[in-house]
Amino acid sequence: QVQLVESGGGLVQAGGSLRLSCAASGGTFSTYTVGWFRQAPGKEREFVAGVRRSGGSTDYPDSIKGRFTISRDNAKNAVYLQMTVLKPEDTAVYYCAARSGSAIYYRNSAYDYWGMGTQVTVSS
Numbered sequence: 001q002v003q004l005v006e007s008g009g010g011l012v013q014a015g016g017s018l019r020l021s022c023a024a025s026g027g028t029f030s031t032y033t034v035g036w037f038r039q040a041p042g043k044e045r046e047f048v049a050g051v052r053r054s055g056g057s058t059d060y061p062d063s064i065k066g067r068f069t070i071s072r073d074n075a076k077n078a079v080y081l082q083m084t085v086l087k088p089e090d091t092a093v094y095y096c097a098a099r100s101g102s103a104i105y106y107r108n109s110a111y112d113y114w115g116m117g118t119q120v121t122v123s124s
Contacts, residue, residue, distance in 0.1 A: 001026055001027055001113070002024050002025070002026050002027030002029065002032060002098050002113050003024065003025050003026045003027075003113070004022055004023070004024055004096045004097070004098060004113055004114065004115035005022070005023045005025075005115055005116070006020060006021065006022050006094060006095065006096050006115045006116065006117055006118040007020070007021050007022075007023070007118055008020040008021045008118060009093075009094060009118030009119045009120045009121075010119075010120070010121070011121045011122075011123065012086055012120070012121070012122055012123070013122070013123050014086060014087055014088055014122055014123065014124050015085060015086065016086050016122070017082070017083060017084045017085075017086065018083045018086065018120060019080060019081070019082050019083070020036070020080065020081040020083065020094055020096075020118060020120070021078055021079075021080055022034065022036075022078060022079040022080070022081075022096030022115060023077065023078055024077040024078065024079070024098065025077065029074055029077040030053055030054075030074040031053060031100065032053060032098040032099060032100060032113075033050065033051070033052050033053055033098070033099050033100075033101060033102060033103065033104055034050065034051055034070075034072060034079045034096065034097065034098050034099075035047060035049065035050040035051075035096075035097045035098075035099075035104065035105070035111060036048045036049045036050070036068075036070060036079075036081045036094060036095070036096060036097075037094070037095045037097060037108065038090075038092035038093065038094045038095065038120075039092055039093050039095070039117075040089075040091060040092040040093075043092075045095070045108050046061075047061060047105075047106040047107070047108075048060070048061065048064050048068060048081070048094075049064065049068050049069075049070035049081055050070065050104035050105075050106075051070045051071065051072050051079060051104070052102060052103075052104060053074075053102060054074075055071065055072045055073075055074065057104070058070050058071075058104075059104045061106065067083065067084050067085050067086075068081060068082065068083050068084070069081070069082040069084075070082075079096060081094070083120070086120075086122045087122060088122050088123065088124045089122075090120065090122050091120060091121050091122050092119075092120060093117040093118065093119050093120075094117060094118050094119075094120050095114055095115055095116075095117045096114070096115040097111035097113060097114045097115070098111060098112065098113045099111045099112050099113075100112060
């Protein structure tokens with residue numbers, strides 16, 4: 001079983017950048033596919049990025065492509081989300097999630113383990 005802890009959130013102006021980190025412990029991290037999700041107040045949790053176990057394959061929804069980049073360092077048991085050209089609508093709690101399979105899924109229910117989240121606030 002893996003434990004996940006997110007960090008790196010904060011307040012940033014529109015157009016700025018942030019880098020989120022997800023630190024994993026308690027499992028063989030390289031066997032997990034990892035996703036980043038976000039949830040804004042009053043909205044459903046949505047997928048923003050995913051990376052397969054080796055780090056060689058990533059996926060993003062069309063609304064995110066070109067602005068966010070997910071990466072992982074299995075030697076450090078960590079996954080990162082580099083966010084650029086941030087917009088006020090990116091304001092949300094960002095969660096890291098892991099699943100034992102190799103595929104990247106957009107649905108929340110496909111992921112077995114979740115962190116507590118980190119708040120990202122983008123001011124206009």
